[in-house]
Amino acid sequence: MTAFGQTSGKISIRRQGGSLVLGQRADRLRHAVALLGRLILLAIASSSALAVLFIFYFIIRDAIPFFHDNGLREFFTSTHWYPSNAAAPEFGALAIFYGTGMVTVGAIVVAVPLGVAAAVCLSDVLPFSVRQWVKPTVEILAAIPSVVYGFFALVVFAPLLQDKGGQALSVATWLLFGPLAALAILVVADVSCGRLRERFRNPARAAVMILLTLAALAGLWKLSAALAAIHISSGTNALNASIILGVMALPTIVSVSEDALTAAGRELREGSYALGATRAETILSVIIPAASSGIMAAVILGIMRAIGETMVVLMASGNAAQIPQPWYNFLSPVRTMTATIVSDMGEADQTTGSSRYHVLFAMALCLLVVSFLANLASEWVVRRTVAKISAVRGTGGGDAASRPQGFMRRVWSWIGG
Amino acid sequence: MHLRTRKIIDRSATGIGILAIVVMTAALVVLLAPIFANGTGAFVFRGTAEFRKYQSDRFDRGDREVLTTEKETLRQVRQPVYDLLHKFEHQLKNDDDLDARFGAEFPKLKREVYRLIGPPPGEALSRLERDEYGATRWDRALVQADSIVHVQEDRGLDSHGFSLKVEGPRAARYKGTSLEPMFGYVEMHLAELLRPQWTFYPQFLIDNPQDANFFGGIxxxxxxxxxxxxxxxxxxxxxxxxxxxxxxxxxxxxxxxxxxxxxxxxxxxxxxxxxxxxxxxxxxxxxxxxxxxxxxxxxxxxxxxxxxxxxxxxxxxxxxxxxxxxxxxxxxxxxxxxxxxxxxxxxxxxxxxxxxxxxxxxxxxxxxxxxxxxxxxxxxxxxxxxxxxxxxxxxxxxxxxxxxxxxxxxxxxxxxxxxxxxxxxxxxxxxxxxxxxxxxxxxxxxx
Incomplete structure (x- = not known):
């Protein structure tokens, strides 16, 4: 293309006798070529959009025969999943939807508190030098392939749960709730004694603390004893998959929330400090509300990652198409949509064209729709944040306007990543 | 709220944040530690004589002369085991009483022994390579030897309703038979039977897998x-x-x-x-x-x-x-x-x-x-x-x-x-x- 620019230049110079002004014809030609090049670029650029349409088209095309033959009712309401039964196959996917929902909820319960706390710590608490060491941790967690997480879940974590499940759970309880209880005791003791007169305050606080500590120890002891008595019959279960998925979703949640928290800006923080708020008060009542939409987007992206993940749930969830008894029993094996597609396609591959084959596309269509809606939701949430931040700052001023845009790009770059 | 309380709340918030970071880092360490610790075992490990023999047979690696000498030494050390096995097998054929006791178990035991030290020349149990060679890695050899020397016996059900298994020496089961000395011999001379040496096997990355990944690389x-x-x-x-x-x-x-x-x-x-x-x-x-x-x-x-x-x-x-x-x-x-x-x-x-x-x-x-x-x-x-x-x-x-x-x-x-x-x-x-x-x-x- 550059070569052409040179030639046209030479032609025009010869014609106009040394003038640098282009002749009309050469000018038109140049415009035409530029337009053509632009069109080629546009064609290539829109092929990625085309890819999305193709994905929808081909998944829907292969899903329709299933719904045509079997209708919607059984697929969405029955829990009987026996696609390989040649005489009377059953395609009730409710238990599989439930399994997906269950591990996703579990993963979110693990990842959201941890991820948001870590993000707050990264954006507002840690000094720069420490932050530089923590950020690679997040990046490495994000880079490790899912099959490696799955392998860990299957080969290291599942045997641990199966052999020493109860003890492991109770140790984890102590490690996690021990420090939290200590912090809570300190705060509650102080708050409850704050109104007393100076003379009584210290002894009263000590008394409350001792009482609360004893109560917390007793509670934790009872809880951990109850947990330790649990015998886990199979290490590959919803709990295993939830914890590992939670760790996998962590990097997404940490990065996106941290970006949102940072984007809340210096002015808000300084304003709050100037009014005499402590750091915790600033974070809890100013920064987090200001960044709430960004954190919401982070949670949505984390959910998407957990729903769409395949290898971990395939290796760690136990693959039993049943609704656990009772419904909240995280220690029983479950089966998810993604794992079903992988494990059933191996057999359905030879029977291309049968309902057994098409039902998997129907399942993929459900996944696709969910991820599409989640994607739209997160984009909408991010857009709202940008509008909100611009409104707070006022639209004037190049600096203020460019920051939210940068934030949006960064969030955008995390969607699905 | 009292200023002191606010300070404590402030510190608690910081504490929770740091706890979250620590948990996250710990998760990364817990995930990667076993992978690095065990993964290096595929490249650096104590390879047995069987490993060197396999590498020589299949990939033509190693010093021929050294291997021939080693083969001779090994033959001498292993011969007593093979002899004891053959003798016992012969007795089984002639003694119905003995056959009733050990007839079902002995072929399995023999297979386990062959899996440990390799079959005697010309007597592989099948054409599969895993049946033609013994344990190539010392860590596997120890597990294999343990499964020969010890035996799990059912002792009914435990209090949870799970089957209770107790490990006992297998030699006790064979007490008085001609095979009894073999267990002690294997246990005593395990290192001489397999001659483990530290091996660096970088070809793991380029070798073809053999016999369903039992041998070779990736x-x-x-x-x-x-x-x-x-x-x-x-x-x-x-x-x-x-x-x-x-x-x-x-x-x-x-x-x-x-x-x-x-x-x-x-x-x-x-x-x-x-x-x-x-x-x-x-x-x-x-x-x-x-x-x-x-x-x-x-x-x-x-x-x-x-x-x-x-x-x-x-x-x-x-x-x-x-x-x-x-x-x-x-x-x-x-x-x-x-x-x-x-x-x-x-x-x-x-x-x-x-x-x-x-x-x-x-x-x-x-x-x-x-x-x-x-x-x-x-x-x-x-x-x-x-x-x-x-x-x-x-x-x-x-x-x-x-x-x-x-x-x-x-x-x-x-x-x-x-x-x-x-x-x-x-x-x-x-x-x-x-x-x-x-x-x-x-x-x-x-x-």
Whole structure:
């Protein structure tokens, strides 16, 4: 293309006798070529959009025969999943939807508190030098392939749960709730004694603390004893998959929330400090509300990652198409949509064209729709944040306007990543 | 609220944040520690004489003379075991009473012994290589020896209703028979029977797996992963970079462009398994890029998967190029295309490269998209000219396969960990490169 620019230049110079002004014809030609090049670029650029349409088209095309033959009712309401039964196959996917929902909820319960706390710590608490060491941790967690997480879940974590499940759970309880209880005791003791007169305050606080500590120890002891008595019959279960998925979703949640928290800006923080708020008060009542939409987007992206993940749930969830008894029993094996597609396609591959084959596309269509809606939701949430931040700052001023845009790009770059 | 209370609450909040960071870091350490600790065992381990013999027979490695001497020494040490086994087998044939007691158990025991020290020459139990050689690794040999010397006996059910098994010496069961001395002999002379030596086996990365991964390395899987990653890059980079150039340099703020952006972010959010199904339905079943699974179909699918990442990284890198560069080039009379090709692209190149390298890591580790389009669990390394037609092994899929669907998952843990370590090191090395590259860009932009 550059070569052409040179030639046209030479032609025009010869014609106009040394003038640098282009002749009309050469000018038109140049415009035409530029337009053509632009069109080629546009064609290539829109092929990625085309890819999305193709994905929808081909998944829907292969899903329709299933719904045509079997209708919607059984697929969405029955829990009987026996696609390989040649005489009377059953395609009730409710238990599989439930399994997906269950591990996703579990993963979110693990990842959201941890991820948001870590993000707050990264954006507002840690000094720069420490932050530089923590950020690679997040990046490495994000880079490790899912099959490696799955392998860990299957080969290291599942045997641990199966052999020493109860003890492991109770140790984890102590490690996690021990420090939290200590912090809570300190705060509650102080708050409850704050109104007393100076003379009584210290002894009263000590008394409350001792009482609360004893109560917390007793509670934790009872809880951990109850947990330790649990015998886990199979290490590959919803709990295993939830914890590992939670760790996998962590990097997404940490990065996106941290970006949102940072984007809340210096002015808000300084304003709050100037009014005499402590750091915790600033974070809890100013920064987090200001960044709430960004954190919401982070949670949505984390959910998407957990729903769409395949290898971990395939290796760690136990693959039993049943609704656990009772419904909240995280220690029983479950089966998810993604794992079903992988494990059933191996057999359905030879029977291309049968309902057994098409039902998997129907399942993929459900996944696709969910991820599409989640994607739209997160984009909408991010857009709202940008509008909100611009409104707070006022639209004037190049600096203020460019920051939210940068934030949006960064969030955008995390969607699905 | 009292000031002191507020301070305590403040500190607690800090404490919770730090607790979260510690938990996250601990998760990373807990995840990687066993992988690095056990994964190195595939490359550096105590190899037995059987390992050296196998390497010599199959790959023609090692010093022939040393091996011949060693073989002779081993023959002498092992002969008593074989003799005892033969003697007992002979007695079994002639003694009905003995046959009733041990007839069912003895063949299994013999197989276990052969699996430990190898069968005597010319007496392999089957044509499978695992039956022609003994334990090649000392750690496996110890487990194997334990299963010979000790035996699990059922002792009914325990209080939870699970079957209770008690380990006891097997020699006690054979007390008074001619086989009894064998157990003591194996236990006493285990090191002489197998002669373990520290071995460094880097060829693990390039050797073909033999006899369902019981022997050999992971060469085809490594090769397949490289093919698939490079193929995906080859497909995704031109498309991704051109799309990014269009979005940055040409596109305005129109409705079409925002639709395009929505499409790209939707593409990024599509679950990887859906990519796999799409690859199967489109590349293989509809436009028939290959008769069935192939490296090409897998690369195309993976390329589609990493396309959004590359578009975004390139877009960001292009936007980071200072406007002054562009203005200077335009003011010198360069056209828009020339400006892009000779000024903007070179300036953005390191940033684009960072994105490419990160997506290479992603493509190398992805499993779900290649299950239906490229990956198989057995087969030899694919030759470069076969990539358009033949499927391949890949590290990610093979990790799943050898750790779930293999007939003896417990016996090839070292292979599984070796594969996982290889994949993790590959991905982390790529990411490290990207991080270093990014650090350089930051330095250059600030300096």
């Amino acid at each position: 060469g085809p899987a490594v090769l397949g992963t490289i093919y698939l990653t490079l193929g995906a890059i080859l497909f995704a980079v031109p498309m991704g970079v051109i799309t990014a150039i269009y979005l940055v340099e040409y596109a305005g703020q129109g409705r079409f462009i925002s639709l395009l952006r929505t499409c790209i972010s939707t593409l990024a959010g599509v679950p990887s398994i859906v990519f796999g199904l799409f690859g199967l339905a489109f590349f293989i079943n509809t436009i028939h890029v290959s008769p069935s699974k192939s490296v090409l179909a897998g690369s195309l699918t993976l390329g589609l998967l990493i396309l959004p990442t590359i578009i975004r990284a390139s877009e960001e890198a292009l936007r980071a190029v200072p406007l002054a560069y562009k203005e200077a080039a335009l003011s010198l009379g360069a056209g828009q295309w020339r400006t892009i090709l000779t000024v903007i692209l070179p300036a953005a190149l390191p940033g684009i490269l960072t994105g490419i390298i990160i997506s290479m890591g992603r493509a190398a580790g992805e499993t779900a998209p290649i299950i239906f389009t490229a990956a198989v669990s057995v087969g030899l390394g694919v030759k470069p000219w076969e990539v358009f037609t033949s499927p391949t092994q890949a590290l990610s899929w093979n990790i799943y396969n050898v750790s779930t669907e293999h007939e003896a998952v417990d016996q090839i843990r070292h292979v599984q960990y070796g594969m996982v370590l290889t994949l993790v090191v590959l991905v982390l090395a790529l990411n490290l490169t990207a991080v270093l590259l990014r650090a350089r860009i930051t330095r250059r932009l600030s300096g």
